[in-house]
Amino acid sequence: MKLTGAEIFIECLKREGVKTVFALPGGVVLKIFDTLHQQKDVEVILTRHEQGAGHMAEGYAKATGKAGVCLVTSGPGMTNVITALADAYMDSVPLVCFSGQVPTNLIGNDAFQEADNVGLSRPCTKYNFLVKDVNDLAGTIKEAFYIATTGRPGPVLVDIPKDVSMAKAEFTYPNAVSIRGYNPTYDGNKWQIKQAAEAIMKAKKPILYVGGGVVFSGASQELLELAEMTQIPVDMTLMGLGVFPGEHPLSMGMLGMHGTYQANMAMHYSDLVIAIGARFDDRVTGKVSEFCPHAKVIHVDIDPTSIRKNIHVDIPIVGDCKTVLRELNQILRATVNGEQKDLRKPWWDQIREWQQAHPLTYQQEKDGPIKPQQVVKRLYELTKDRDPIVATDVGQHQMWAAQYFKLAKPNRWLTSGGLGTMGFGFPAAMGAQAAFRDRLVLCIAGDGSVQMNMQEMATAVVSKLPVKIIILNNGFHGMVRQWQDLFYEGRYASSYLDTTPDFVKLAEAYGAVGLRVKKVGDLDAVLKEALATDKPVIVDVPTYPYENCYPMIPAGGCNHEMILEDPPELKKKQSGSTKVTPEDKDTVLTA
Amino acid sequence: MEHIISVTVENKFGVLSRVAGLFSGRGFNIESLSVAPTLDPSMSQMTIVTSGDERIIEQIVKQLNKLIDVIKVVDLNETEFVSRETAIIKVHTKDQDRAEALRIVDIFRANVIDSTPTTYTIEVSGDPKKIEAIINLLQPLGIKDLVRTGRVAVAREPVRSAAVQAKKVVRE
Numbered sequence: 001m002k003l004t005g006a007e008i009f010i011e012c013l014k015r016e017g018v019k020t021v022f023a024l025p026g027g028v029v030l031k032i033f034d035t036l037h038q039q040k041d042v043e044v045i046l047t048r049h050e051q052g053a054g055h056m057a058e059g060y061a062k063a064t065g066k067a068g069v070c071l072v073t074s075g076p077g078m079t080n081v082i083t084a085l086a087d088a089y090m091d092s093v094p095l096v097c098f099s100g101q102v103p104t105n106l107i108g109n110d111a112f113q114e115a116d117n118v119g120l121s122r123p124c125t126k127y128n129f130l131v132k133d134v135n136d137l138a139g140t141i142k143e144a145f146y147i148a149t150t151g152r153p154g155p156v157l158v159d160i161p162k163d164v165s166m167a168k169a170e171f172t173y174p175n176a177v178s179i180r181g182y183n184p185t186y187d188g189n190k191w192q193i194k195q196a197a198e199a200i201m202k203a204k205k206p207i208l209y210v211g212g213g214v215v216f217s218g219a220s221q222e223l224l225e226l227a228e229m230t231q232i233p234v235d236m237t238l239m240g241l242g243v244f245p246g247e248h249p250l251s252m253g254m255l256g257m258h259g260t261y262q263a264n265m266a267m268h269y270s271d272l273v274i275a276i277g278a279r280f281d282d283r284v285t286g287k288v289s290e291f292c293p294h295a296k297v298i299h300v301d302i303d304p305t306s307i308r309k310n311i312h313v314d315i316p317i318v319g320d321c322k323t324v325l326r327e328l329n330q331i332l333r334a335t336v337n338g339e340q341k342d343l344r345k346p347w348w349d350q351i352r353e354w355q356q357a358h359p360l361t362y363q364q365e366k367d368g369p370i371k372p373q374q375v376v377k378r379l380y381e382l383t384k385d386r387d388p389i390v391a392t393d394v395g396q397h398q399m400w401a402a403q404y405f406k407l408a409k410p411n412r413w414l415t416s417g418g419l420g421t422m423g424f425g426f427p428a429a430m431g432a433q434a435a436f437r438d439r440l441v442l443c444i445a446g447d448g449s450v451q452m453n454m455q456e457m458a459t460a461v462v463s464k465l466p467v468k469i470i471i472l473n474n475g476f477h478g479m480v481r482q483w484q485d486l487f488y489e490g491r492y493a494s495s496y497l498d499t500t501p502d503f504v505k506l507a508e509a510y511g512a513v514g515l516r517v518k519k520v521g522d523l524d525a526v527l528k529e530a531l532a533t534d535k536p537v538i539v540d541v542p543t544y545p546y547e548n549c550y551p552m553i554p555a556g557g558c559n560h561e562m563i564l565e566d567p568p569e570l571k572k573k574q575s576g577s578t579k580v581t582p583e584d585k586d587t588v589l590t591a
Numbered sequence: 592m593e594h595i596i597s598v599t600v601e602n603k604f605g606v607l608s609r610v611a612g613l614f615s616g617r618g619f620n621i622e623s624l625s626v627a628p629t630l631d632p633s634m635s636q637m638t639i640v641t642s643g644d645e646r647i648i649e650q651i652v653k654q655l656n657k658l659i660d661v662i663k664v665v666d667l668n669e670t671e672f673v674s675r676e677t678a679i680i681k682v683h684t685k686d687q688d689r690a691e692a693l694r695i696v697d698i699f700r701a702n703v704i705d706s707t708p709t710t711y712t713i714e715v716s717g718d719p720k721k722i723e724a725i726i727n728l729l730q731p732l733g734i735k736d737l738v739r740t741g742r743v744a745v746a747r748e749p750v751r752s753a754a755v756q757a758k759k760v761v762r763e
Contacts (some may be wrong), residue, residue: 127659181662305653
């Protein structure tokens with residue numbers, strides 16, 4: 001029997017196990033929406049902006065480990081989803097985005113709502129397709145899911161012209177995909193793995209540096225075994241949080257620009273860096289020429305381009321983290337004995353010393369302004385038994401969430417790392433909630449970034465996605481203000497946001513619940529009230545506006561040279577001020 | 592250092608822009624790029640002349656390999672190779688210059704492929720130095736137009752296997 005392109009599209013989604021599509025209609029995709037409307041297998045979540053659809057698909061993918069799917073129209077629909085595609089590309093999120101295109105006979109004519117979707121998305125997708133013939137549609141969709149979810153995952157775009165979605169063809173879904181130019185390497189080179197095992201046995205000051213690749217590969221168990229067996233401390237990247245239990249004695253927490261003191265010191269002074277599924281991003285390496293000066297480097301990554309892109313690697317292993325770690329563990333199991341513990345005792349003594357010297361710290365006075373760290377810490381303590389999924393936007397609140405929310409398991413952490421996309425958190429949280437309707441999904445946000453994609457509150461209310469947004473509201477683009485305080489002599493150029501909107505009223509306007517924490521003593525009660533609500537909630541928490549996030553390695557600085565607290569002149573300037581002062585407003589106006 | 596990279600790709604639309612976009616997006620340098628179908632019409636062969644230190648060339652090769660439409664990448668500098676470039680040069684030739692132009696064509700084993708009373712169109716192949724040299728010699732006559740193909744290159748058969756084969760021939 002012949003099916004229309006739109007019907008073929010849905011049949012393909014069903015075969016790929018897709019239950020949810022995040023979508024926004026438009027002229028050239030109406031046939032697809034009309035067909036989706038007449039079936040029950042694939043749920044459509046109607047978003048209010050295509051960027052929201054893209055981030056929701058990302059959140060869905062990060063929480064489930066499966067490909068997220070979004071569907072947008074041509075022209076502005078496509079340009080709006082670009083940010084989400086670029087975000088997914090940077091953070092290796094498996095995503096399949098379907099875009100509508102003008103009919104094939106109009107392509108290139110500057111037709112209404114026409115854009116070169118394939119051209120626009122080329123630099124921010126792993127691969128993209130323009131389907132010109134309905135007979136190619138099923139095979140193309142199969143390839144799209146295959147490419148998005150294998151090797152180093154990433155976003156794939158399938159551009160479907162209007163006439164292709166309406167034309168008919170016999171439907172056959174291919175069982176397998178074979179692309180001659182695409183054969184990801186899963187098994188690591190055995191010789192190299194043996195070399196790595198030998199280096200691990202000999203190392204006196206080893207450190208594990210693990211990232212998002214371990215999450216996508218599903219290798220957290222293998223990582224735990226490796227770390228415990230060899231007693232090697234674990235540094236996690238921002239993308240890797242949760243892949244190793246945050247409260248485990250071997251966990252050093254996050255490393256990098258706002259990483260913990262012990263994580264960065266251990267990295268800098270180590271003699272063996274074991275990088276797994278991490279890519280030596282500039283927020284981790286700091287000054288490349290002085291990065292880990294004493295260390296040999298083992299680098300396990302499925303993407304060969306990640307290896308030796310930024311720093312020299314001594315033992316490169318191209319392969320899937322899970323497969324490689326299994327093999328590595330097998331060798332080590334036979335060779336590890338008590339000697340390593342003795343060999344590394346001085347290293348652990350040193351690490352414990354670092355931990356005690358500069359733990360993460362902040363001052364919360366009983367009647368003083370609410371400190372943002374306190375909010376994250378209490379939120380963590382109140383929810384950890386419920387195994388929540390935590391999304392964040394980008395900025396100071398993101399770094400505090402990374403520091404204080406010590407996740408125990410992978411696929412619970414939704415954050416925008418590589419692209420640093422403000423407005424990511426809320427829709428990503430909704431995507432995860434759509435995948436897991438019964439789970440607790442939190443979004444820790446800032447008052448600046450949450451306003452990007454606030455419109456999705458309508459989606460949350462209508463589609464019953466009861467995400468809990470906790471806004472650390474300091475009236476600033478806080479990270480920008482922090483840099484201005486530290487590096488631009490405190491001139492707050494375009495970083496002050498004032499006290500609008502009223503987030504409680506805003507939530508209510510959308511039909512959600514709005515709550516506000518007025519003083520630190522009310523924090524627990526209000527958070528508990530929010531957590532007990534079965535609707536989407538915004539908890540507005542006005543926080544101390546001048547709190548800065550430490551430790552901090554200035555951009556291009558060395559990893560062992562962290563700023564640990566406000567410099568004295570900054571402390572003096574801000575002592576006692578709990579609100580933005582008139583002078584500050586002046587700097588805002590005159591800057 | 593200059594490298595010649597030979598890239599076998601799928602012969603479909605958009606592949607050239609993926610390769611070109613990779614170079615521009617990552618700030619890699621392209622000195623020349625030539626592309627044409629291979630014996631198998633489903634594939635095309637690209638010859639890319641680029642430059643960079645060892646780390647950059649390694650990244651270029653890896654990034655090219657990462658492209659899904661790229662089937663094979665060979666950095667020809669890792670082996671022996673031969674390369675050629677063709678130029679077509681249109682030269683003004685007044686009466687007294689016509690003989691001189693033909694002499695230069697002769698010396699460089701070039702060809703005149705078109706002729707008018709006031710111009711010669713000359714085709715020349717060789718390595719870039721040879722092309723530069725003929726251009727320098729023709730310049731005083733007045734070059735009206737110049738197009739170059741960019742280089743194409745192929746790896747040499749390993750000398751040893753060639754020697755073995757030669758031996759075989761002798762024996763036979």
